[in-house]
Amino acid sequence: MTNQNETNSNFRAIDEETGFVIGEDFVRFEQKNDAFSRSTWDEELKSKRAENFFQAYLMPNAKPRKGEGYQHLDYALRNAAWHMATSLRQFSPGRGEGFQDMFTIHEQGWSEKVEVGSSEEAAKVVKNAAIMLGADIVGIADYDERWVYKTTFRRQTLKPGQSNTIPTQTEPEIPEHMTSCIVLASEMPLSLNRTVPSALSGGSSGIGYSRDASTCISLAQFIRNLGYEAYACMNDTGPSIPYAVQAGLAEYSRSGLAITPEFGSRVRFTRVFTNLPLKADKPIQFGVKEFCEVCRKCSDSCPPQAIAKEAPSAEQINVSNTQGLTKWTTNAEKCFKFWCSQNTECSICIRVCPYNRTFNNRLDRAWRWLAGTRLRRLALWVDDKFNSHTGKKAGWWWNERNAGVKRYSSLSIKK
Amino acid sequence: MTNQNETNSNFRAIDEETGFVIGEDFVRFEQKNDAFSRSTWDEELKSKRAENFFQAYLMPNAKPRKGEGYQHLDYALRNAAWHMATSLRQFSPGRGEGFQDMFTIHEQGWSEKVEVGSSEEAAKVVKNAAIMLGADIVGIADYDERWVYKTTFRRQTLKPGQSNTIPTQTEPEIPEHMTSCIVLASEMPLSLNRTVPSALSGGSSGIGYSRDASTCISLAQFIRNLGYEAYACMNDTGPSIPYAVQAGLAEYSRSGLAITPEFGSRVRFTRVFTNLPLKADKPIQFGVKEFCEVCRKCSDSCPPQAIAKEAPSAEQINVSNTQGLTKWTTNAEKCFKFWCSQNTECSICIRVCPYNRTFNNRLDRAWRWLAGTRLRRLALWVDDKFNSHTGKKAGWWWNERNAGVKRYSSLSIKK
Numbered sequence: 001m002t003n004q005n006e007t008n009s010n011f012r013a014i015d016e017e018t019g020f021v022i023g024e025d026f027v028r029f030e031q032k033n034d035a036f037s038r039s040t041w042d043e044e045l046k047s048k049r050a051e052n053f054f055q056a057y058l059m060p061n062a063k064p065r066k067g068e069g070y071q072h073l074d075y076a077l078r079n080a081a082w083h084m085a086t087s088l089r090q091f092s093p094g095r096g097e098g099f100q101d102m103f104t105i106h107e108q109g110w111s112e113k114v115e116v117g118s119s120e121e122a123a124k125v126v127k128n129a130a131i132m133l134g135a136d137i138v139g140i141a142d143y144d145e146r147w148v149y150k151t152t153f154r155r156q157t158l159k160p161g162q163s164n165t166i167p168t169q170t171e172p173e174i175p176e177h178m179t180s181c182i183v184l185a186s187e188m189p190l191s192l193n194r195t196v197p198s199a200l201s202g203g204s205s206g207i208g209y210s211r212d213a214s215t216c217i218s219l220a221q222f223i224r225n226l227g228y229e230a231y232a233c234m235n236d237t238g239p240s241i242p243y244a245v246q247a248g249l250a251e252y253s254r255s256g257l258a259i260t261p262e263f264g265s266r267v268r269f270t271r272v273f274t275n276l277p278l279k280a281d282k283p284i285q286f287g288v289k290e291f292c293e294v295c296r297k298c299s300d301s302c303p304p305q306a307i308a309k310e311a312p313s314a315e316q317i318n319v320s321n322t323q324g325l326t327k328w329t330t331n332a333e334k335c336f337k338f339w340c341s342q343n344t345e346c347s348i349c350i351r352v353c354p355y356n357r358t359f360n361n362r363l364d365r366a367w368r369w370l371a372g373t374r375l376r377r378l379a380l381w382v383d384d385k386f387n388s389h390t391g392k393k394a395g396w397w398w399n400e401r402n403a404g405v406k407r408y409s410s411l412s413i414k415k
Numbered sequence: 416m417t418n419q420n421e422t423n424s425n426f427r428a429i430d431e432e433t434g435f436v437i438g439e440d441f442v443r444f445e446q447k448n449d450a451f452s453r454s455t456w457d458e459e460l461k462s463k464r465a466e467n468f469f470q471a472y473l474m475p476n477a478k479p480r481k482g483e484g485y486q487h488l489d490y491a492l493r494n495a496a497w498h499m500a501t502s503l504r505q506f507s508p509g510r511g512e513g514f515q516d517m518f519t520i521h522e523q524g525w526s527e528k529v530e531v532g533s534s535e536e537a538a539k540v541v542k543n544a545a546i547m548l549g550a551d552i553v554g555i556a557d558y559d560e561r562w563v564y565k566t567t568f569r570r571q572t573l574k575p576g577q578s579n580t581i582p583t584q585t586e587p588e589i590p591e592h593m594t595s596c597i598v599l600a601s602e603m604p605l606s607l608n609r610t611v612p613s614a615l616s617g618g619s620s621g622i623g624y625s626r627d628a629s630t631c632i633s634l635a636q637f638i639r640n641l642g643y644e645a646y647a648c649m650n651d652t653g654p655s656i657p658y659a660v661q662a663g664l665a666e667y668s669r670s671g672l673a674i675t676p677e678f679g680s681r682v683r684f685t686r687v688f689t690n691l692p693l694k695a696d697k698p699i700q701f702g703v704k705e706f707c708e709v710c711r712k713c714s715d716s717c718p719p720q721a722i723a724k725e726a727p728s729a730e731q732i733n734v735s736n737t738q739g740l741t742k743w744t745t746n747a748e749k750c751f752k753f754w755c756s757q758n759t760e761c762s763i764c765i766r767v768c769p770y771n772r773t774f775n776n777r778l779d780r781a782w783r784w785l786a787g788t789r790l791r792r793l794a795l796w797v798d799d800k801f802n803s804h805t806g807k808k809a810g811w812w813w814n815e816r817n818a819g820v821k822r823y824s825s826l827s828i829k830k
Contacts, residue, residue: 058522058523059522059523059524059525059639059640060523060525060526072525072529072641073529073531073540073641075640076525076529076637076640076641077544077547077637077640079522079636079640080544080548080633080634080636080637080640081547081548081633083522083632083633083636084629084632084633086522087506087520087522087632091502091506105502107473107474107494107498107501107502108473108474108475109474109475110474110475110487110491111475114487114488114491116488124813124814125488125813128812128813128816129492129495132492132496132604132606132607132618132622133495133496133622134622134626189547191547192547203547207547207548207549210629210633211549214499214625214629217498217499217502218495218496218498218499218625219495221494221495221498222491222492222495224474225474225490225491225492225494225495226487226488226491397543398539398540398543399539401543
């Protein structure tokens with residue numbers, strides 16, 4: 001990492017397009033400081049409850065209870081939805097693939113670089129492949145070292161009782177000569193999301209993770225098959241959201257999540273870093289920032305009050321926030337502790353967001369247009385009045401949603 | 416296996432519904448006799464070419480050539496599409512998971528059987544879960560021992576030069592106390608299928624296999640999470656098609672493939688066997704048998720002439736056909752040898768089939784209705800006249816199909 005001021009000036013152009021406000025005091029995030037990592041070493045987040053929360057993803061340790069949405073069937077589906085991601089994570093024993101380390105589940109590719117034309121042609125090839133290999137949306141950003149962890153964290157080398165010795169390594173996992181970051185996204189199923197809060201609704205994240213894992217691993221293999229380097233990353237390596245915004249897939253929002261025009265924030269991002277030069281996409285604006293300024297549905301609905309009610313600021317609530325970024329800042333400690341208290345993940349902020357729609361119909365698209373105009377307060381009123389973001393019970397999901405349906409059929413997609 | 420006559424009488428009811436014609440001389444298929452297994456031990460199918468064909472799925476051994484559709488990019492995508500299936504296959508070293516053995520990539524489930532209601536309620540639970548975990552369509556059949564291999568085959572214990580000693584085991588892999596077989600299907604992407612014959616189009620199978628693997632493993636994990644036994648099977652354990660027909664997902668066709676109302680034969684089936692009692696679905700008829708009687712598009716288009724032009728018969732062309740089944744019988748030797756000569760799989764019979772449509776529009780559904788009436792010859796004429804099943808070039812797929820599309824968006828499915 002070169003001098004911060006120099007770096008900042010290098011990135012001024014893209015920051016103007018994304019609207020990122022990055023101070024002189026910006027410091028790259030250290031992976032050990034995310035809430036999940038901290039729960040293994042930081043007394044503030046380390047607890048028996050946190051341990052139980054993670055353990056509950058393996059069935060014998062799930063603790064189903066009586067409340068609707070937290071029963072045996074709900075945990076059984078949630079954990080099955082996570083199963084592919086969990087299995088792939090354990091492909092290399094001792095590594096947290098896709099969670100704290102990039103994936104290594106690759107075959108040998110081609111030994112020399114194959115000619116794939118201009119960076120524009122290469123981008124088309126890669127996007128075609130990405131969609132076919134399972135991504136719902138795809139965008140490309142230039143490699144940006146700011147969004148690579150300053151230090152990485154190794155949970156697997158953390159020894160019992162070693163909470164004061166945090167295992168980190170200085171070098172990022174991926175080589176510095178990467179040129180592009182391909183951002184892929186998987187929609188999280190709406191029907192499961194509607195049952196938030198519940199263990200059942202965790203299946204929505206699990207399916208997102210499992211699909212993401214498959215998609216990014218396959219796309220990285222495709223690029224390796226062309227003789228280039230490619231690294232498939234999920235939660236590891238660096239934060240996803242800045243890349244999703246820079247790749248033109250989404251806008252940053254009050255909840256701290258990125259909002260896509262296709263699925264709102266009901267989406268999971270994954271990335272493939274490569275040295276295959278690819279023409280980057282332009283960031284998009286469709287009115288999310290201005291809409292979030294007048295809407296507080298996520299912050300009002302957050303049980304632990306972890307989401308900013310105020311204007312964007314550079315305040316670092318705790319070490320889980322990046323230093324030197326002016327933005328709506330969430331309190332990851334409060335958020336994570338609420339997850340642990342529920343014994344499952346929470347996505348209330350995703351469910352209640354007015355952009356949590358399907359956009360495969362004219363009314364939703366008309367609403368999105370309205371929300372992007374000066375009539376955004378009208379859009380908010382329309383959303384209040386006509387679009388139900390209220391939760392559904394798990395019983396609805398299991399019994400009523402498809403009641404009487406003998407067989408099912410997806411729409412035929414990806415022609 | 417009990418006395419054949421007794422067994423046959425037990426299954427008379429379901430055979431009447433499916434239209435299966437099963438003789439007194441029926442013998443369960445031996446896995447060693449499928450064309451893939453035979454290519455490892457039977458001089459008739461064993462060749463350097465066959466070896467190259469299998470090797471080409473790993474990139475360093477692919478032999479891209481100049482012809483459109485067989486170039487480097489095409490093999491790169493095909494092999495990336497197969498990557499998840501290939502990786503999962505190798506999860507347990509030495510086993511051909513999903514290809515010759517059932518999958519074992521499972522976490523510990525629940526230790527005792529959880530109450531899930533009547534077999535009808537359990538079927539609804541399982542179908543809900545199957546669709547959410549990635550299946551495009553799902554159906555349930557009762558366990559039927561006829562469609563479990565009489566003997567299984569172990570490629571990994573076949574020693575070099577041991578072609579006369581075929582490693583088999585007498586016992587089927589799955590326990591006999593299974594009660595149900597859940598049949599899941601994944602659509603194979605139409606756009607890739609349109610480029611048949613080509614290496615590129617093999618990506619269509621690869622994506623089907625990779626999705627299938629994920630779906631059946633996840634569903635089996637869900638059932639295990641409820642405390643029941645569940646075995647995830649792809650090509651192993653027994654033939655898929657009879658189960659797909661018995662589960663009401665498809666009708667048997669001239670090409671030897673099963674035709675679904677949703678995707679025609681452009682679909683891959685996978686199965687989960689379980690001892691969780693599930694109410695079986697009823698077989699369906701929507702006119703495929705009668706339509707195939709007047710249509711010979713698949714048999715006329717098959718380069719090695721491997722598909723029956725005549726009426727269904729009990730003739731066993733070679734050991735790769737099941738003894739005692741009256742049906743349209745394909746010549747697996749000719750089919751497999753053609754694949755090897757092309758250095759990639761072939762799906763011409765899928766591409767040219769008049770049922771190879773999307774059925775997400777009224778015209779296709781109207782055509783399907785017409786094909787199921789006495790006016791089926793008119794439907795065939797309409798198909799000839801208006802529906803292009805002619806191949807597209809790989810260049811179309813890479814350059815024209817999505818030309819100018821900056822980002823992509825799937826339809827929002829599985830709400």
